[in-house]
Amino acid sequence: xxxxxxxxxxxxxxxxxxxxxxxxxxxxxxxxxxxxxxxxxxxxxxxxxxxxxxxxxxxxxxxxxxxxxxxxxxxxxxxxxxxxxxxxxxxxxxxxxxxxxxxxxxxxxxxxxxxxxxxxxxxxxxxxxxxxxxxxxxxxxxxxxxxxxxxxxxxxxxxxxxxxxxxxxxxxxxxxxxxxxxxxxxxxxxxxxxxxxxxxxxxxxxxxxxxxxxxxxxxxxxxxxxxxxxxxxxxxxxxxxxxxxxxxxxxxxxxxxxxxxxxxxxxxxxxxxxxxxxxxxxxxxxxxxxxxxxxxxxxxxxxxxxxxxxxxxxxxxxxxxxxxxxxxxxxxxxxxxxxxxxxxxxxxxx
Numbered sequence: 001x002x003x004x005x006x007x008x009x010x011x012x013x014x015x016x017x018x019x020x021x022x023x024x025x026x027x028x029x030x031x032x033x034x035x036x037x038x039x040x041x042x043x044x045x046x047x048x049x050x051x052x053x054x055x056x057x058x059x060x061x062x063x064x065x066x067x068x069x070x071x072x073x074x075x076x077x078x079x080x081x082x083x084x085x086x087x088x089x090x091x092x093x094x095x096x097x098x099x100x101x102x103x104x105x106x107x108x109x110x111x112x113x114x115x116x117x118x119x120x121x122x123x124x125x126x127x128x129x130x131x132x133x134x135x136x137x138x139x140x141x142x143x144x145x146x147x148x149x150x151x152x153x154x155x156x157x158x159x160x161x162x163x164x165x166x167x168x169x170x171x172x173x174x175x176x177x178x179x180x181x182x183x184x185x186x187x188x189x190x191x192x193x194x195x196x197x198x199x200x201x202x203x204x205x206x207x208x209x210x211x212x213x214x215x216x217x218x219x220x221x222x223x224x225x226x227x228x229x230x231x232x233x234x235x236x237x238x239x240x241x242x243x244x245x246x247x248x249x250x251x252x253x254x255x256x257x258x259x260x261x262x263x264x265x266x267x268x269x270x271x272x273x274x275x276x277x278x279x280x281x282x283x284x285x286x287x288x289x290x291x292x293x294x295x296x297x298x299x300x301x302x303x304x305x306x307x308x309x310x311x312x313x314x315x316x317x318x319x320x321x322x323x324x325x326x327x328x329x330x331x332x333x334x335x336x337x338x339x340x341x342x343x344x345x346x347x348x349x350x
Contacts, residue, residue: 002096002168002189002220004265005122006042006140006273007050009163011035014051014070014121016160020226023066030068033059038072042272044122045265046076046095047088052170052187053119055233065236073118077188078175079107085179087186097171097188099221099247108188111173115235117243119223120168120189123273126262127219127255129201138262139201140273141255142166143224145333163333169221169232169247191218192249201255221247273333 009017015029022028030053032038037049044050049072056063077094078087094107102108124142131137143164172187194217201217223229228246231238262272 002125002191002218003046004126004262005044005050005120006124006126007044007122007165008040008042008270008273009123009165010040011038013160013162014038014165017162017165018053018068018070018121019160020068020230023064028067030070031056033069033071035070035072038070041268042270043262043265043268044075046093047074049074051121052172053121053167053229053233054117054172055235057236058116065234066230068233071185073172073185073187075189076186077107077111077171077173078184078186079110080173080175081106081110082175083178085177087175087184094186094188096191096218098218099190099192099244102171102190103244108171112171113240115240116172116174117232117235118170118172118187119229119232120170120187120220122166122168123163124166124255125168125220126258126272127201135260136263137278138258138260139255140258140262140275141201141253142333144252144254166220167223167229169223190221190247192221192247193217194219195249195251219249222250222253224250224252275333 007014011032015032019027019029038051039049041048041050051070052073053068053070055065056067056069057065059069075095076090077097078090079094082090084090097105097108102112124140126138126140128136128138143166145164169190170187171190172185175184175186177184223232223246232243232246235243256275257278258273259271259276261267261269
C-alpha cells in the first residue's frame with residue numbers, strides 16, 4: 001500500500017520537473033490549476049492535498065488531450081455519487097485502490113471508465129518494516145537519481161536537471177456537495193503486488209482465497225518514463241483496457257532507511273527523508289530548523305568511507321544507469337536537503 005508520501009518541490013519547480021513534449025514535439029511545462037493552494041511537504045498523508053497531473057481536456061473539452069495541467073487535489077477519492085454533505089464521513093478508506101478490483105468496485109470503476117486517470121507526483125513514498133522487537137523501521141522509496149542531477153539549478157536552464165519525481169498511476173473524481181458549493185477534486189493511488197525483492201520491507205498481509213490463504217504486499221503502480229505517462233493521461237486516444245496494461249510492478253526503484261521522526265504525520269521537515277545508518281547510536285532528532293539537522297548529517301559522515309550505490313538496499317534493475325562512486329541517489333538527496341528555502345521547514349497538519 002501507499003499511505004505516506006513526500007513532495008518538497010516548490011510550485012514553479014514542479015512545473016519544470018513535469019516538462020513534456022506536446023503533439024507538435026514542442027517542449028511544454030504544464031500550467032497550474034489553482035496552484036496557489038499547493039503546499040510542499042516532506043510528510044503527506046491521506047486527507048491532505050497533493051499535486052497530480054491530468055489531461056487539460058478534463059477541464060476544457062476542446063483542448064488537446066495530450067496537453068497536461070497540474071492540480072492540487074485531496075488524497076482519498078470521494079465518488080461523485082456520494083450523498084453526504086461531509087466528505088470526511090466516508091465509511092471506507094479510498095486512499096489506495098487495488099489494481100485487481102478497480103474495475104469491480106463502483107467507487108473506482110465509474111471514474112476509470114470515464115477516463116479520469118491522473119498521475120500522482122511525489123519525491124517518493126514511505127513504507128514501514130515490521131521489526132522483531134515490535135517496532136517499525138521506516139524507509140523512503142524513490143526513483144534512482146541520475147549521477148548528473150544538479151542540486152542547484154542554473155539560471156536560464158530550461159531543462160530540468162534536478163530530482164526525478166516518482167510518478168504514480170491514480171484515478172480521480174469530482175464531487176459536488178448536495179447542498180451546493182465548490183467542486184472537490186480527489187484522487188486515489190492504484191496499488192499492485194509488490195516485487196518479491198521488497199518483501200522484507202512490506203508488511204505481509206494475509207488474504208483468504210478459495211485455495212486457502214496467501215501472504216501479499218502492495219506497492220504503488222509506478223509509471224516509469226514519459227511514454228507510460230502519456231498513455232495513462234491521454235484518455236481520448238488510449239482506451240481504458242489499453243491503459244490498464246501499464247499497471248504493473250516495477251523494479252526500477254531504490255530506497256534507504258529514515259528516522260522514525262517521519263512516523264508522526266505532523267512532522268514536516270527534511271529530517272523525514274534524510275538517510276540514516278541502521279544501528280547507529282545517534283539518530284536524527286526533531287530540530288527547530290533544517291540547518292541543525294544538516295550540520296549533524298555533515299559531521300556524522302566526516303571520515304567515513306563514501307557509500308556506494310550497491311551498499312543501499314534496493315530493487316535490482318537493468319534500468320539504473322551506471323553509478324558514480326562519488327555521487328549516489330542518497331547523495332543527491334542530501335544535496336537537495338542542503339538547499340535553503342524550498343520548502344520552508346515547518347510543521348504541517350494533514
